[in-house]
Amino acid sequence: MLSIDSKIAEDTAISNYITPYRQQLEAKMNEVIGTSKENMIQNRNLPETLLGNFFTDAMVNIGRNIDPQVDFSMATKDGIRSSIKAGDITVGTIFEFMPFENLLVILELKGSDVLRLAEFIAESNGQPISNAQIVIKGKKLMDFKIAGNTIDPNKTYKLITYDFVANGGDHVRGLDKPVKSVTTKQLVREGLIEYIQGLTKAGKQVESKLDGRVKIIE
Structure with missing residues (x-):
């Protein structure tokens, strides 16, 4: 076993070799692509958050640019890896938010499977969704629209999500027998960056709101 710590002298040849690449990477990660009006905090315990609503709303927008018939979106609370703070949003911010090489997937689902998915969302006390509304009582599904x-x-409905979820990640149910599945070439992270850049070009800030799309009743 070799101990690697500050006592080991830096190899200047290697350091000099990687410095230009580090500088290029840091410049790219620090590039500002937009601004957020408020803090959107990661919280796995709340059924609905500003951050989750922003993410799933963005996915619907991105998805409809690929397929205008996309009906709704869904993510998981565990899939969101960091908060977005008020102020400048950089490329690095989005890399921290979604560090994985996940691709967007559009699933065409039977209505019966949509309800299976809704039951999973209820049992997990809410998950991020967009263009959909769920009512939950005692982790049981009361209503889903x-x-x-x-x-x-x-009927069938088109869901946009990402490949980890589409393949059953985070124990998601209801997505295993789609009528049709289309894995796009669009990385989630790149889609989010382009979405935010589009808002900026339109003179808009990134913003979100709590609208009761995930409702827990006693």
Whole structure:
């Protein structure tokens, strides 16, 4: 066993070799792509958060640029890895938020499987969703709607999420038998960066709000 600590002298040849690459990487990570109006804090315990709403709203927007028929989006609280603070948002901010090489996936689901997914969301005390509304009581599903409409078990609905979730990550249920599955070439992280840059070009800030899309009742 070799102890690696500050007692070991730096190899200047290696340091000099990697310095230009480090400087390029730091310059890219520090590039400002937008601004956030407020702190959006990561919190795995709350059923609905500003951060989760921002993320899933962004996914719907990105997804509809790929397929205009995307109905709703869903992520998991554990999949969000860091907060977004008020002020400048950099490329590095989004790398910290979504550090994985996840690709966006569009799943066409039977209404009956959408309800299975809703039951999972209820049992886990809420997960980030967009263009959908869920009512939960005692971790049981009371109601689930997409765009204000009750789910028809015989219809199909298009969900945008990312490949980790689509493949059953975080124990998500209801996504294992899609009518159709399309894995896009769009990395989640790159999609978010482009989405924020688009807001900035339009003179808008990144913002979110709590709107009761995940409701827990006694």
